[in-house]
Amino acid sequence: MTEQQAPQRAVRTFVRREGRLTTGQQRALDELFPRYGVVPGTDALDFSQLFGRTAPVVLDIGFGDGEALAEIAADHPERDYLGIEVHRPGVGHLLRQLDDEGLTNVRVAAADAIEVMRTSIREASLAGIQLFYPDPWPKKRHHKRRMVQPAWLELAASRLTDGGFLHMTTDWADYAEHMLEVIAASDAFDNLAGQGRYAADAGERPPTKFERRGLERGHVVHDIILRRRERSA
Numbered sequence: 001m002t003e004q005q006a007p008q009r010a011v012r013t014f015v016r017r018e019g020r021l022t023t024g025q026q027r028a029l030d031e032l033f034p035r036y037g038v039v040p041g042t043d044a045l046d047f048s049q050l051f052g053r054t055a056p057v058v059l060d061i062g063f064g065d066g067e068a069l070a071e072i073a074a075d076h077p078e079r080d081y082l083g084i085e086v087h088r089p090g091v092g093h094l095l096r097q098l099d100d101e102g103l104t105n106v107r108v109a110a111a112d113a114i115e116v117m118r119t120s121i122r123e124a125s126l127a128g129i130q131l132f133y134p135d136p137w138p139k140k141r142h143h144k145r146r147m148v149q150p151a152w153l154e155l156a157a158s159r160l161t162d163g164g165f166l167h168m169t170t171d172w173a174d175y176a177e178h179m180l181e182v183i184a185a186s187d188a189f190d191n192l193a194g195q196g197r198y199a200a201d202a203g204e205r206p207p208t209k210f211e212r213r214g215l216e217r218g219h220v221v222h223d224i225i226l227r228r229r230e231r232s233a
């Protein structure tokens with residue numbers, strides 16, 4: 001196949017570097033994925049069917065080990081949460097926690113969140129999107145792998161309902177600045193702290209595992225909380 005014929009490979013925001021699953025994580029995947037798991041296909045997900053009720057749905061992208069997601073879901077029983085993570089040990093960890101705590105308002109996909117957003121989530125269907133500590137890809141040549149890019153922000157805006165929120169956080173100063181620049185170029189959002197500003201606090205986000213790591217390294221945490229503007233008629 002010549003270079004011209006080769007299909008263009010999408011730039012991924014992750015590299016699958018999967019350590020071994022612990023016996024507990026493997027058992028959680030085998031036993032609990034059928035209960036909480038979603039395998040997104042080409043059809044749009046039907047949230048009412050998925051959660052067995054109609055409630056505002058919040059998407060959590062790259063939940064890691066899922067501890068922060070489980071904590072928020074427990075604090076907000078009135079909402080439903082769809083968590084998407086590519087790292088299967090993290091998925092296993094969250095499944096175990098959902099079962100231990102008896103949480104019923106979380107569903108989990110082990111997949112690329114960008115693909116799921118594109119193909120399986122309807123327009124104007126999400127009440128919120130959480131992107132806590134996306135992989136920072138600190139080297140300049142890797143910046144193209146960062147999740148927050150103009151095309152991604154447009155995709156996020158299209159999936160949110162009018163008034164829906166987008167909450168992002170990072171402890172990498174240049175990624176935080178990059179996020180603000182990408183937001184400034186979009187007309188789909190209002191920044192609740194004011195244009196070009198970071199949120200004064202973390203809002204309803206609990207501390208996450210990656211936050212603790214960043215703080216230990218002396219990093220400063222920045223939260224950005226946006227509201228989806230009304231679509232013009």
Ligand SMILES: C[S@@+](CC[C@H](N)C(=O)[O-])C[C@H]1O[C@@H](n2cnc3c(N)ncnc32)[C@H](O)[C@@H]1O
Nearest residue numbers: 013014062063064085086112113133208209210
């Ligand atoms: C730095 S960790 C943060 C985890 C968690 N949100 C926290 O704050 O503790 C970023 C996570 O995003 C996941 N990730 C990266 N790109 C992803 C994608 N396209 N779809 C789903 N998960 C992704 C990684 O596997 C990783 O677990």
